Amino acid sequence: MKYLLLTPVVLLTLFIAACEAIPHDMLLELNPPDEESDLSVSQLIERVREATDPKGVYLNCNGYILRQTAISKEKRGKTVVDHYTVTEKKFRQPGQMRQTTYQNGIPVQTLLFKDNKAWIIDKNGKAEEYNGQGMELFKNYIGFSDPKATEQTLFSTVELGVVYLDGIRTYRMICRTSDPNLPPYVEYIDAKTFLPVRLETIQYTADGRQLRYTAEPQDYRWASNVLIPTVTLVTVGENKTEEYETTEFMINPNLSELDFQVNEGTKIDMLRTK
DSSP states (O other), rough: OOSSGGGOGGGGGSSSBOOOSSHHHHHHOOOOSOOOOOOOOHHHHHHHHHHHHHHHHTOSSSSEEEEEEEEEEEEEETTTEEEEEEEEEEETTTTTTEEEETTTEEEEEEEETTTTEEEEEEEEEOOEEEEEHHHHHHHHHHHHHOOOHHHHOOOEEEEEEEEEETTTTEEEEEOOOOTTTTTEEEEEEETOOEEEEEEEEEEEOOOOOOEEEEEEEEEEETTTEEEEEEEEEETTTTEOOOOOOOEEEEEEEEEEOGGGGOOOOEEEEOOOOO
């Protein structure tokens, strides 16, 4: 199993991008590995699956619903106001996904993928279709959400090595697409438990900045016979950290075509370049 249950919605801001300014590997500090891996990529993927989905429930499911909640604080004078963000992801085979973000109970954005097309739907219900590199980024995210996909099927290359995170032996997979302008996904797997401990990539901002994105699970629990992270710390750049809690995970819910309807709008390229 991949990092799909570890990847909160904030990663989707990757689709709002700017020109490349800093080499991705430099920003992610991708130094040479400390050791060569004693496992192949396919062997490591299988060890992770055995640790997180031993009965193959997630691998063979027809779909799922995942809900995550984050709380952020905003200072207004002497008052601190809590903001609640809830993300609901619905996935249905083959390859249909609808993800809606709610802020303080109000839907503010929906991302939809079906029939090999992708749309972003704003709070007013206006739908716009992805194209260009934005679509390629979206397909990567969909792949992370698909139980049947693996790093080897999603990416052109996967570089595997061993590094030590805080003294702990860890497998590192650097997953790259065929487009050198797109950032890699870097996965870190504990060498003893074979549980994901970190995911890193690059988040782009609308004003042209590149920010290091890190997601780190703090705890795991069993749900529907699948071991999932219950709390994930997400850090973007140097100053913004949010805690995401998995509040619901349902395997094989009753999803239909009605859950994946869209009113098509204007095509746009969500990856803006100069």
